[in-house]
Amino acid sequence: MSEWKPKRFWTGSAVVATDGGYTIELDGRRVRTPAKAALILPTRAMAEAVAREWDAQEKEIDPATMPFTRSANAAIDKVQHQHAEVADMLSDYGDSDLLCYRATHPEALIERQRHEWDPALDWAAETLGARLIPVEGVRHQPQAPEVLDRLRRQVHDLDAFRLAAFHDLVSLSGSLILGFAAAQNWRKPDEIWRISRLDESWQAEQWGDDDEAVQAAELKKIAFLHAKTFYDLSV
Structure with missing residues (x-):
């Protein structure tokens, strides 16, 4: 049926x-x-x-x-009624931001992360007033509470429509900083998405592409770019 x-x-x-x-x-x-x-x-x-x-x-x-209709529905039916919870959840990305966890080897990957990710952290320090500190390895190391509080306040300042878009910008990229960078036009959205996929791109260069992973990544990219457009239409 x-x-x-x-x-x-x-x-x-x-x-x-x-x-x-x-x-x-x-x-x-x-x-x-x-x-x-x-x-x-x-x-x-x-x-x-x-x-x-x-x-x-x-x-x-x-x-x-109907992606714009779906996003608007989510902003009104969900985010508007759970604004504080959504804002807190996204703010928590700052304490384990993708950009802060660096490889310990090989040197070529270390250098690529430094070249691609350090400028975003520098932008956040200057524009958002929040300097996150990168660390080696994957073990969690907390960021300064006052820095996280500064980022949290800026997330909470977003209205329901911008926060609905911001949710996808952050969760799809894995980075609170890149979410802000996309929202505030640090670089073009395609470039910010590429930066967020640095580790996956490195693995593909070493071992080859996985067709299913490539297709999944393309769908996420489409969703990320849509979120950026929806954010821009909200203001």
Whole structure:
């Protein structure tokens, strides 16, 4: 038996200004989230991106083809109600940030990590006011509490829409610093993603590509780039 999918019931969509932002109307009926909350978006640009996804649906509604709608739903139905918990969870990445755990050998990998990752840590020290200290090996070594608190406050300052995007920027890259770097345009998103994959790229150079791993990484990259676009549309 095939899975039932909701059918398209509207002929056209419209972006409408409303209290607190913008919403989408389908033949005059306002779109709501899966939790039945009002779909109120912070910017017209985001609302237009969501409206285009609804317009692109044909006979059946396929959520897999609606990433901006899904992200907006997550911001409203989930992140908005769990803001402090999500912000704390992401802030915790700072104490075990990908960029801080360095190889002890071979020298070529040590040098590549230094060349690629040190500039991001330098950027964070200057722009975020937070200097994280790299260590050798994988054993956890805590960062300075005052530095982590400074980063935590900046994460908590994000609204629900930016925090929803920031969640993916951090969790997909494995780095709080790279999440901030992407959000604040330190470098192009593709470049930041490449930097986050340094260890995986090194392993592939030594042992060859694994087809399944390559496909999984490509899906994560698409999600990372989407998160960056969603973040930008939130402001």
